[in-house]
Amino acid sequence: MAKKAKSASGAGAETRGVDLEQVKHLLAFMEENGLEEFEYEKRGVHIRLKKASVAAATPVPVAEVAHAGAHHAAPVAPAPPASREPAKEAREEALHVVKSPIVGTFYARPSPEAEPFITVGGRVEVGQVLCIIEAMKLMNEIESDVAGEVVQAFVENGHPVEYGQPLFGIRPRGKK
Amino acid sequence: MFKKILIANRGEIALRVLSACKELGIRTVAVYSEADSHALHVRFADEAICIGPPRSSDSYLNIPQVISAAEIADVDAIHPGYGFLSENANFAEVCEASHITFIGPSPDVIRMMGEKDRARAEMAAAGLPVIPGSDGIVPDETTAEKVANEIGFPLIIKAAEGGGGRGMRVVRTKKELLPSFQTARAESEQAFGSPNVYMEKLIEHPRHIEFQVLGDKHGNIMHLGERECTLQRRHQKVLEESPSTVLDAATRDCMGRQIVDALRKVGYSSAGTVELLQDTDGKLYFIEMNTRIQVEHPVTEMVARVDLVKSQIRVAAGEKLDDVVGPVRFEGHAIECRINAENPETFRPSPGRITAFRVPGGPGVRVDTAAYADGVIPPYYDSLVAKLVTHGRDRAEAIVRMEGALDGFIIEGIHTTIPLHKRILADPDFRAGNFDTHFLERLTATAGK
Numbered sequence: 001m002a003k004k005a006k007s008a009s010g011a012g013a014e015t016r017g018v019d020l021e022q023v024k025h026l027l028a029f030m031e032e033n034g035l036e037e038f039e040y041e042k043r044g045v046h047i048r049l050k051k052a053s054v055a056a057a058t059p060v061p062v063a064e065v066a067h068a069g070a071h072h073a074a075p076v077a078p079a080p081p082a083s084r085e086p087a088k089e090a091r092e093e094a095l096h097v098v099k100s101p102i103v104g105t106f107y108a109r110p111s112p113e114a115e116p117f118i119t120v121g122g123r124v125e126v127g128q129v130l131c132i133i134e135a136m137k138l139m140n141e142i143e144s145d146v147a148g149e150v151v152q153a154f155v156e157n158g159h160p161v162e163y164g165q166p167l168f169g170i171r172p173r174g175k176k
Numbered sequence: 177m178f179k180k181i182l183i184a185n186r187g188e189i190a191l192r193v194l195s196a197c198k199e200l201g202i203r204t205v206a207v208y209s210e211a212d213s214h215a216l217h218v219r220f221a222d223e224a225i226c227i228g229p230p231r232s233s234d235s236y237l238n239i240p241q242v243i244s245a246a247e248i249a250d251v252d253a254i255h256p257g258y259g260f261l262s263e264n265a266n267f268a269e270v271c272e273a274s275h276i277t278f279i280g281p282s283p284d285v286i287r288m289m290g291e292k293d294r295a296r297a298e299m300a301a302a303g304l305p306v307i308p309g310s311d312g313i314v315p316d317e318t319t320a321e322k323v324a325n326e327i328g329f330p331l332i333i334k335a336a337e338g339g340g341g342r343g344m345r346v347v348r349t350k351k352e353l354l355p356s357f358q359t360a361r362a363e364s365e366q367a368f369g370s371p372n373v374y375m376e377k378l379i380e381h382p383r384h385i386e387f388q389v390l391g392d393k394h395g396n397i398m399h400l401g402e403r404e405c406t407l408q409r410r411h412q413k414v415l416e417e418s419p420s421t422v423l424d425a426a427t428r429d430c431m432g433r434q435i436v437d438a439l440r441k442v443g444y445s446s447a448g449t450v451e452l453l454q455d456t457d458g459k460l461y462f463i464e465m466n467t468r469i470q471v472e473h474p475v476t477e478m479v480a481r482v483d484l485v486k487s488q489i490r491v492a493a494g495e496k497l498d499d500v501v502g503p504v505r506f507e508g509h510a511i512e513c514r515i516n517a518e519n520p521e522t523f524r525p526s527p528g529r530i531t532a533f534r535v536p537g538g539p540g541v542r543v544d545t546a547a548y549a550d551g552v553i554p555p556y557y558d559s560l561v562a563k564l565v566t567h568g569r570d571r572a573e574a575i576v577r578m579e580g581a582l583d584g585f586i587i588e589g590i591h592t593t594i595p596l597h598k599r600i601l602a603d604p605d606f607r608a609g610n611f612d613t614h615f616l617e618r619l620t621a622t623a624g625k
Contacts, residue, residue, distance in 0.1 A: 163210075
């Protein structure tokens with residue numbers, strides 16, 4: 001099932017950039033090699049294929065295609081809420097992914113001229129403010145629930161986020 | 177006209193609103209909980225924003241999340257559908273404060289109609305007949321006797337803070353009145369923390385008749401006929417039809433005019449439904465009003481040939497009623513069966529994955545659904561799977577079309593109430609138009625036979 005690229009300015013028909021033959025090959029490849037999940041990214045096209053597990057209530061197989069903003073011909077401002085896929089990479093490395101608990105606009109700094117709350121590579125403590133998500137004119141501080149090193153930042157400053165959207169990947173202290 | 181609308185709902189009504197928006201050239205924004213990430217309204221909308229975990233209170237009922245989504249998507253208006261936030265006056269106010277048009281009546285009107293006591297009083301003052309009863313709380317025995325003299329027997333004593341069928345006592349004779357009054361007050365105090373009771377005439381074999389109305393923002397209101405919604409189980413409608421078999425043209429016109437006049441007085445706009453009970457003597461009484469589009473709106477759409485959802489959007493955008501809906505001519509008869517994911521005999525909910533899904537078609541058959549093969553009916557929301565609506569030249573044709581359509585509707589993997597609907601349609605009393613609100617109870621009491 002294709003996950004839509006969402007754009008506030010509303011580009012019309014999107015070029016999917018996915019070759020059905022390509023997807024069929026990938027599915028066959030997965031079958032032959034007994035794979036449960038397969039992820040592929042190249043030139044702004046990101047394909048993730050995942051077999052539904054026995055207990056899950058999702059259609060089989062699940063194909064999710066996420067587009068980088070570059071695919072839109074029309075000017076895009078601001079960029080659409082991003083895909084949830086980066087979190088998968090983070091999970092592979094046992095990173096703790098901080099997800100947005102609310103819908104709103106993500107700000108990396110307390111104010112436009114100030115320094116960002118945190119930087120990639122920096123250390124955070126439990127309870128430390130990672131970012132602000134503005135919703136209905138209220139600035140909500142998002143705090144870290146783990147201590148460790150910030151390994152990934154998934155959202156750009158000023159971009160909208162939805163519930164559950166990955167914000168940061170943190171390598172918890174004590175883990176390699 | 178709006179450029180972009182956010183649909184604050186899910187399931188079949190979200191799809192319904194989506195298609196109305198598409199026809200009007202309006203871009204759509206869907207919101208969804210994590211349980212609905214594969215839902216059709218998410219797939220078909222131009223944009224989709226996840227607003228929370230599965231529980232309604234954390235997602236579809238979460239006002240800050242919905243408004244926030246509306247803001248980041250930069251929408252002009254929100255359509256609340258039915259249920260959820262559609263009759264939440266606070267939500268309508270927050271929309272206004274955020275400069276987003278709420279597609280529905282004003283917050284004041286929503287609030288007024290939401291307080292059932294107040295709605296009754298205002299509609300009575302505006303000229304609608306209401307069920308004879310006490311003027312609010314009955315504080316003592318003297319008043320109880322006075323009211324009983326006025327309204328007669330049988331009557332019902334109801335707890336003012338009660339609900340769900342609790343705290344009610346039927347009184348059939350004068351002798352029982354005072355003892356019942358005292359007991360009712362004691363029970364009410366015990367159960368609800370307040371001894372306050374009120375009294376109403378008891379309508380024993382009521383039929384439930386409701387009128388569809390539509391108003392614009394310029395003070396114009398019209399009605400679009402009635403729907404008969406008497407077939408209910410535990411106060412949930414199961415089957416609806418229009419026109420009612422017990423309403424003649426004169427009564428329809430008269431009641432319709434009274435309703436329009438009353439609603440004009442309170443400044444009603446957008447779509448709405450005025451609910452009435454009909455007594456065995458044919459008298460109609462106002463009970464409450466729903467200030468939103470209703471589940472069973474397709475029934476009216478089929479006989480009046482009006483797109484109610486598009487009309488809602490257009491009047492919300494400021495268009496005049498005359499331009500939106502011309503003169504209405506009612507044609508034929510329509511019936512709707514609500515097909516739920518429930519065991520048709522025990523009525524236990526049956527959420528799960530649908531393994532086969534084949535929808536009937538042909539002349540006079542309409543299906544409103546968000547279900548699909550391999551799709552999932554989640555356990556967190558209502559159990560409606562599909563609305564099956566048929567239209568015919570007359571009631572007989574609508575019935576026979578419905579029977580064929582029910583036979584041709586294949587849903588596997590979950591239990592549905594399709595077998596129940598087949599039994600209803602086959603029932604001689606139903607076919608004769610002869611039923612009251614206890615009909616379904618009686619039918620399902622003989623289940624399995």
